[in-house]
Amino acid sequence: MGIYVHIPFCRSKCFYCGFYSVVSLQWKEAYIAALCREMEWRKNYLPGSGMESLYLGGGTPSLLDKDELEIIVHKIHETWVLNSDAECSIEMNPEDVSTDKLKVLKELGFNRITIGIQSFNDELLKRINRRHTGKMAVEAVERAVNSGFQNVGIDLIIGLPGSHPESLVHDLEILNNLSVSHVSVYILSIDSNSVFEKLAKKGKFRPLDDDTLAEQYLFVCDYLKNIGFEHYEISNFAKNFKYSKHNTSYWQQQSYIGLGAAAHSYNGHSRQWNVANVKTYIESINNGILSFEQEDLRLEDQYNEYCMTNFRTCWGIAPDDLARMQPFWWRETEGKIRNYIRQGLMKPCPDGRIRMTERGWLLSDAVLAELFVV
Numbered sequence: 001m002g003i004y005v006h007i008p009f010c011r012s013k014c015f016y017c018g019f020y021s022v023v024s025l026q027w028k029e030a031y032i033a034a035l036c037r038e039m040e041w042r043k044n045y046l047p048g049s050g051m052e053s054l055y056l057g058g059g060t061p062s063l064l065d066k067d068e069l070e071i072i073v074h075k076i077h078e079t080w081v082l083n084s085d086a087e088c089s090i091e092m093n094p095e096d097v098s099t100d101k102l103k104v105l106k107e108l109g110f111n112r113i114t115i116g117i118q119s120f121n122d123e124l125l126k127r128i129n130r131r132h133t134g135k136m137a138v139e140a141v142e143r144a145v146n147s148g149f150q151n152v153g154i155d156l157i158i159g160l161p162g163s164h165p166e167s168l169v170h171d172l173e174i175l176n177n178l179s180v181s182h183v184s185v186y187i188l189s190i191d192s193n194s195v196f197e198k199l200a201k202k203g204k205f206r207p208l209d210d211d212t213l214a215e216q217y218l219f220v221c222d223y224l225k226n227i228g229f230e231h232y233e234i235s236n237f238a239k240n241f242k243y244s245k246h247n248t249s250y251w252q253q254q255s256y257i258g259l260g261a262a263a264h265s266y267n268g269h270s271r272q273w274n275v276a277n278v279k280t281y282i283e284s285i286n287n288g289i290l291s292f293e294q295e296d297l298r299l300e301d302q303y304n305e306y307c308m309t310n311f312r313t314c315w316g317i318a319p320d321d322l323a324r325m326q327p328f329w330w331r332e333t334e335g336k337i338r339n340y341i342r343q344g345l346m347k348p349c350p351d352g353r354i355r356m357t358e359r360g361w362l363l364s365d366a367v368l369a370e371l372f373v374v
């Protein structure tokens, strides 16, 4: 079981980003007060008490100051019990990674930092409207490591406008010289509500073609494996088994509570998501109501979600799990999987599970669409 807290504030909007966040900070204080009330109301959302992970994501949680972080973390401890080995992560932007901020985070119990770097190339960073330079990104990682964080991860994006094979190699070589234990590599997509989506509609932005993206993805996968990273999820690589515990719990369909505007929660049989609007979220909580929508999962939803989440990881699916859920559906799925194994898109694991290959992951949207039961 895990806790996700969404901090939907950013200093500016990155051009590729479709996540819900606002660039005005005027609601910060009222938002944190509302978050604390939501915690009180929903403390029994998950059964049991021991939480295995806490994740502050956004938006930009690292723009919160010491007092704001303290209020949130103290309220979490007042409301739930975090296991002694719980993973406590926070997303940071390089410009926020100061020695003072890192000290505060350590004191508050954070033991995992993930830094949104995207690229070390200044020209590319400008084109996507990031606020940091490559040098600032390198210094941020070094500062986090030197402050005693043993679990530091970075995010990179491939397929950025203006990127080329040399810029990719440049990014990977810099990464290779840093002490990071986790890398998330995302392929640039045109997210709805992003600046790139608007530009693409006007014909002013064209993403790289699929073949080039596939080539870059497979190149990065090979490079990272050669320098000791394990490719454990479509977009995620870890050294020394330092998988993201929190995100792995999503992929293994464990329950979690999501707090704040636009945050999603899952309790094993239903999903719910809070209103994706800071102002409405605060106003509704101030009026004594949590504004959210909920979906009860039917058996076919659970079957499809099991495939969708487990196939994302290198551990894949257990045939018995699916056969137990619905033997008739499994007989159909099994035939399709045999086909994918023949095509090299899936492979059986020694422990009897079945996983996608890296080539399968590249085509996972189409593969999963064929596996889904309706």
Ligand code: SF4
Pocket (backbone or CB within 6 Å): 009, 010, 011, 012, 013, 014, 017, 018, 019, 021, 058, 059, 060, 093, 116
């Ligand atoms: S990528 Fe991160 S910092 Fe940039 S707009 Fe999106 S949430 Fe904000």
